[in-house]
Amino acid sequence: MLRLLLRAVREYRKESILTPLLVTTEVAIETFIPFLMASIIDKGITPGNVNYIWRMGLLLIVMALASLSAGASSSWFSSHAAAGFAKNLRHDIFSNIQKFSFQNIDHFSSSSLVTRMTTDITNVQNAYQMTIRIAVRAPLLLIFSIMMAFSINAQMAMIYVVVVPILAISLYVIVHFAYPLFKLVFKRYDRLNQVVSENLRGIRVVKTFVREAEEKQKFEAASKDIYTVFSKAQRILSLNAPLMTFMINTTILVISWLGAQMIVGGQMQTGQLVSMFAYTNSVLFSLMMLSNIITQLSQSQASGQRIAEVLSEVPSIVDPKDPILAVTDGSVTFDNVSFAYSTVHKTPILQNINLQIPSGALIGIIGETGSGKSTLVQLLPRLYDATSGEVRVGGVPVQQYALAALRDNVAMVLQNNVLFSGTIKENLRWGNEQATDDEIIAAAKIAQADEFIQTLPAGYDTHIEQDGSNVSGGQKQRLTIARALLKNPKILIMDDSTSAVDTATEREIREAFRHEMPQMTKILISQRITSISEADQIIVMAHGKIDAIGTHQELMQTNVIYQALNQSQLHHEAQAFDAPSDASPIATGGGDVHE
Numbered sequence: 001m002l003r004l005l006l007r008a009v010r011e012y013r014k015e016s017i018l019t020p021l022l023v024t025t026e027v028a029i030e031t032f033i034p035f036l037m038a039s040i041i042d043k044g045i046t047p048g049n050v051n052y053i054w055r056m057g058l059l060l061i062v063m064a065l066a067s068l069s070a071g072a073s074s075s076w077f078s079s080h081a082a083a084g085f086a087k088n089l090r091h092d093i094f095s096n097i098q099k100f101s102f103q104n105i106d107h108f109s110s111s112s113l114v115t116r117m118t119t120d121i122t123n124v125q126n127a128y129q130m131t132i133r134i135a136v137r138a139p140l141l142l143i144f145s146i147m148m149a150f151s152i153n154a155q156m157a158m159i160y161v162v163v164v165p166i167l168a169i170s171l172y173v174i175v176h177f178a179y180p181l182f183k184l185v186f187k188r189y190d191r192l193n194q195v196v197s198e199n200l201r202g203i204r205v206v207k208t209f210v211r212e213a214e215e216k217q218k219f220e221a222a223s224k225d226i227y228t229v230f231s232k233a234q235r236i237l238s239l240n241a242p243l244m245t246f247m248i249n250t251t252i253l254v255i256s257w258l259g260a261q262m263i264v265g266g267q268m269q270t271g272q273l274v275s276m277f278a279y280t281n282s283v284l285f286s287l288m289m290l291s292n293i294i295t296q297l298s299q300s301q302a303s304g305q306r307i308a309e310v311l312s313e314v315p316s317i318v319d320p321k322d323p324i325l326a327v328t329d330g331s332v333t334f335d336n337v338s339f340a341y342s343t344v345h346k347t348p349i350l351q352n353i354n355l356q357i358p359s360g361a362l363i364g365i366i367g368e369t370g371s372g373k374s375t376l377v378q379l380l381p382r383l384y385d386a387t388s389g390e391v392r393v394g395g396v397p398v399q400q401y402a403l404a405a406l407r408d409n410v411a412m413v414l415q416n417n418v419l420f421s422g423t424i425k426e427n428l429r430w431g432n433e434q435a436t437d438d439e440i441i442a443a444a445k446i447a448q449a450d451e452f453i454q455t456l457p458a459g460y461d462t463h464i465e466q467d468g469s470n471v472s473g474g475q476k477q478r479l480t481i482a483r484a485l486l487k488n489p490k491i492l493i494m495d496d497s498t499s500a501v502d503t504a505t506e507r508e509i510r511e512a513f514r515h516e517m518p519q520m521t522k523i524l525i526s527q528r529i530t531s532i533s534e535a536d537q538i539i540v541m542a543h544g545k546i547d548a549i550g551t552h553q554e555l556m557q558t559n560v561i562y563q564a565l566n567q568s569q570l571h572h573e574a575q576a577f578d579a580p581s582d583a584s585p586i587a588t589g590g591g592d593v594h595e
């Protein structure tokens with residue numbers, strides 16, 4: 001784990017090395033100062049040697065200044081190095097996430113990835129700064145002070161041999177119990193992030209369904225969970241402070257008592273006792289620092305592990321060794337394909353799919369919800385890879401293509417596709433950065449988006465808000481279709497992506513597809529029979545299998561599921577027709593069904 005994280009030090013190596021070097025200088029000078037003080041007292045003050053006091057006093061000031069500047073610069077370098085290290089870590093994680101397949105993202109969940117990129121990185125940044133500065137300073141101060149104390153009075157310094165191991169063992173026990181709780185805290189943070197991001201993304205739905213109170217409850221439960229675990233961990237850690245204080249006071253008491261005896265017995269001088277106090281303070285202070293470091297590092301260890309997990313996650317879908325860069329046509333073959341989302345829970349979502357789609361065909365896919373329609377088409381641009389069997393596009397197994405080439409040629413429009421903040425033109429150019437204005441308008445015309453874009457005050461330069469919140473559901477869908485068309489793909493998949501478009505406009509889109517892009521294979525997934533009834537072939541999916549393939553007429557004759565779907569939709573339409581006009585869900589020409 002450590003090696004993986006430390007790769008992010010990179011250009012901050014110089015600062016990371018300079019910091020401990022400066023800290024060593026600081027500590028070496030700092031521990032020599034009490035020794036000098038003792039000698040000023042015993043050789044200067046006690047015998048009244050003013051000259052000695054001046055000389056040593058001056059040296060003392062120089063040493064104090066040197067220690068101060070070494071300390072200050074080490075502190076500056078350490079914060080600079082830690083901030084840079086965190087910046088690089090963030091960059092590395094983000095770059096790796098960009099390579100993740102859907103499967104990799106499913107593995108972590110997006111809210112957990114957010115916690116890892118924010119809270120966890122801040123923890124590791126603090127830990128790094130601590131490691132290169134205080135984690136060097138504390139043990140050095142401990143060792144140097146013990147050495148100096150032994151050189152002054154070995155008998156008295158023996159007290160450290162008792163105190164240090166007692167504290168070390170108690171610290172180990174405390175951290176041992178606190179560490180698992182900190183690991184748990186971060187899992188709770190994931191949950192909190194999930195609640196918050198879900199709420200913010202769905203704020204309109206929350207308000208429409210008046211679910212604010214429930215959402216608040218969900219948030220409070222997640223927040224309380226963090227509080228409970230965190231305070232339990234802190235309760236264990238809080239044992240640390242009284243233990244330290246007890247040990248410090250006992251040690252000072254023992255040294256005072258022993259020191260008084262020795263001075264009276266003539267085995268020790270006053271200056272030496274003063275410096276022993278100073279070293280005792282340093283030893284105990286460094287132990288306190290060490291205990292803080294250990295507890296802090298134990299918290300950060302959980303964060304480090306979570307970051308390392310993301311960094312070491314191998315993208316499950318990558319380019320092959322000698323990738324094919326061109327897709328020759330839009331034909332599709334599924335050769336005995338089965339698929340399961342998780343390698344752990346192996347329940348197959350698709351089972352033994354065999355399918356041949358000729359290039360340029362218009363294919364409809366229908367089936368009850370959860371029957372595997374979206375899963376089936378997601379295998380084409382390799383959003384997921386088949387668990388067994390082979391998926392071919394243009395006669396070539398999809399795994400043999402360069403991912404960019406494959407995805408440029410297999411465009412997908414999802415039901416809830418996303419628009420980004422920027423102008424309409426900028427959004428459409430996601431499909432093709434080089435697209436001319438004429439090409440953009442042509443694609444928008446096919447997607448039946450041009451008409452409404454022209455009515456907007458700034459036309460194609462109209463600004464789209466984040467998530468496309470200032471356009472209607474149907475307008476958004478038409479823009480995302482235009483964006484996909486600009487790729488000029490060999491295969492266009494529309495996964496329920498006209499669900500919010502009224503039926504008349506939807507028909508115009510289909511007509512435009514037929515006339516303007518006959519070479520392109522078009523795969524339309526829909527819940528509405530009217531959306532796919534004109535397709536060359538319709539695939540009926542049920543429970544992850546193909547139940548039937550045929551034209552609308554054939555399926556109406558032979559397929560029970562298709563007949564049932566048709567029947568229920570006719571029934572719904574009739575009900576809608578009978579209903580009072582202001583309650584009618586049937587949209588009329590040009591309007592969209594709002595989300």
Ligand SMILES: Nc1ncnc2c1ncn2[C@@H]1O[C@H](COP(=O)(O)OP(=O)(O)OP(=O)(O)O)[C@@H](O)[C@H]1O
Nearest residue numbers: 106341342349367368369370371372373374375376
């Ligand atoms: N990322 C995922 N991880 C695990 N299971 C999933 C995932 N996506 C879908 N599933 C499961 O796979 C099954 C098929 O889902 P899929 O989205 O392919 O169905 P669908 O026919 O497109 O449904 P709908 O018409 O409602 O969109 C469902 O049982 C669903 O719960």
